[in-house]
Amino acid sequence: MSNFVLETMDSLNSGEVIDSMTDIVACLNTSDSIQRFLLDIHCILQKVTYADNFYVVLFREDGSLTFPYFHDVKDDINPSDLEALSLDEIAHSLTAYALQSQSVCNFKREQLHQLVAQGRLKILGTVPKQWLCFPLVNRNNFMGAFIIQSYRREDEYSGVIVDVLYTISHVISSALDAFNNQQALVEANKVLQNYQSELESKVAERTQELESSLSELQKEIRTREALQQRLEHEALHDTLTGLTNRKFLFRELNNLAERSKRGPVSVHILYLDLDDFKPINDNFGHHSGDIVLQDVAQRIKRDLRSYDVLCRLGGDEFVVVLSEPLEKPVLMQICSRLITCISSPIQLEGGQQVQCGCSIGIANNTGVFSAEALLKCADSALYSAKELGKNQAYFYDESEIR
Numbered sequence: 001m002s003n004f005v006l007e008t009m010d011s012l013n014s015g016e017v018i019d020s021m022t023d024i025v026a027c028l029n030t031s032d033s034i035q036r037f038l039l040d041i042h043c044i045l046q047k048v049t050y051a052d053n054f055y056v057v058l059f060r061e062d063g064s065l066t067f068p069y070f071h072d073v074k075d076d077i078n079p080s081d082l083e084a085l086s087l088d089e090i091a092h093s094l095t096a097y098a099l100q101s102q103s104v105c106n107f108k109r110e111q112l113h114q115l116v117a118q119g120r121l122k123i124l125g126t127v128p129k130q131w132l133c134f135p136l137v138n139r140n141n142f143m144g145a146f147i148i149q150s151y152r153r154e155d156e157y158s159g160v161i162v163d164v165l166y167t168i169s170h171v172i173s174s175a176l177d178a179f180n181n182q183q184a185l186v187e188a189n190k191v192l193q194n195y196q197s198e199l200e201s202k203v204a205e206r207t208q209e210l211e212s213s214l215s216e217l218q219k220e221i222r223t224r225e226a227l228q229q230r231l232e233h234e235a236l237h238d239t240l241t242g243l244t245n246r247k248f249l250f251r252e253l254n255n256l257a258e259r260s261k262r263g264p265v266s267v268h269i270l271y272l273d274l275d276d277f278k279p280i281n282d283n284f285g286h287h288s289g290d291i292v293l294q295d296v297a298q299r300i301k302r303d304l305r306s307y308d309v310l311c312r313l314g315g316d317e318f319v320v321v322l323s324e325p326l327e328k329p330v331l332m333q334i335c336s337r338l339i340t341c342i343s344s345p346i347q348l349e350g351g352q353q354v355q356c357g358c359s360i361g362i363a364n365n366t367g368v369f370s371a372e373a374l375l376k377c378a379d380s381a382l383y384s385a386k387e388l389g390k391n392q393a394y395f396y397d398e399s400e401i402r
Helices: 003-011 014-030 034-048 077-082 092-103 107-115 159-236 246-260 278-284 286-303 328-344 371-387
Strands: 055-060 065-071 103-110 130-138 141-149 268-275 310-313 317-322 357-364 393-395
Touching: 003 246, 014 065, 014 159, 034 055, 034 065, 034 278, 055 286, 065 077, 065 092, 065 393, 077 246, 092 103, 092 130, 092 141, 107 246, 141 159, 159 246, 159 268, 246 310, 246 317, 246 371, 246 393, 268 286, 278 286, 286 317, 286 328, 317 328, 328 357, 328 393
Parallel strands: 357 393
Antiparallel strands: 055 065, 055 141, 103 130, 130 141, 268 317, 268 357, 310 317
């Protein structure tokens, strides 16, 4: 700061001027918009000198002009109307003329009339008695200018005041640049926050979609597993009686046959066929025959242990597999019990009762065996039981099993 300005400030109360500069810098922390920032600066300048008529003009990035702040006691001009003016419309205005010089301008009314008469200016609004323009330059960047004018007298602002205002213009330029940078950071932070919010929203949306997809996938998996279990159950079970079927029987017998190759395994097959079942179908119908088969299946199941294998081969044929060492008398006792429980009367729909017997062929292995051969032996023993008069069990000779 020059000695002249310091001496000038002494005459103007240098403390107030310095305080004003400090206050301008302080506006950076209190202003949330360019309009509020410039309003605060206007109030500060009014403490230094007469500044009722004050406005600011700035350059946009595209080179056009903007008037972020305008206050005038004489002309009621809306800043938005100034924003609407094109460059051509203000090319010969006093503001544009001063901006072209990029220096401090101090015009009296007489000078303004001369410039108008020369065709160099076209003044918009009331002609002031004194008009001051101070460029706003920071780091060689010409940002615009602020203007103070008086309609009261031509000596409103002395050379001393002009010098003080010029010094203050540097502070305003630095503060304005800092404010713009600060606002740019604020805007960038807002954009970042919005982006983060959008990102979080999209992540939450995507997470929800994935959770929904996962839930649907798990539901689909459970449905497929249930379907697979149902299909497997249907593939291995008889639909009429709910017992295991021929496929299940051969799977179990083949497993036992493989085990017989590695060590001792005891397998006993009881091949059951109902006696006098065909007359029930013929006399009472197939629906009654189905009732008899279902009832017989439950009777056999109740008479066996839970781990014994019971299968329906088809028609009125059933097979029991006992996989543990059992003596012949025990096997005959089991067969006798089964024949007795099956022979009891069976209640049909409508109150009618029917009765059927049961023939059983028994076969067991003597070492390594095949499922087909052992089942064939039991079937042969069943045929013998039928030949001997039915409703009895017949034990196949072990020495004949192949």
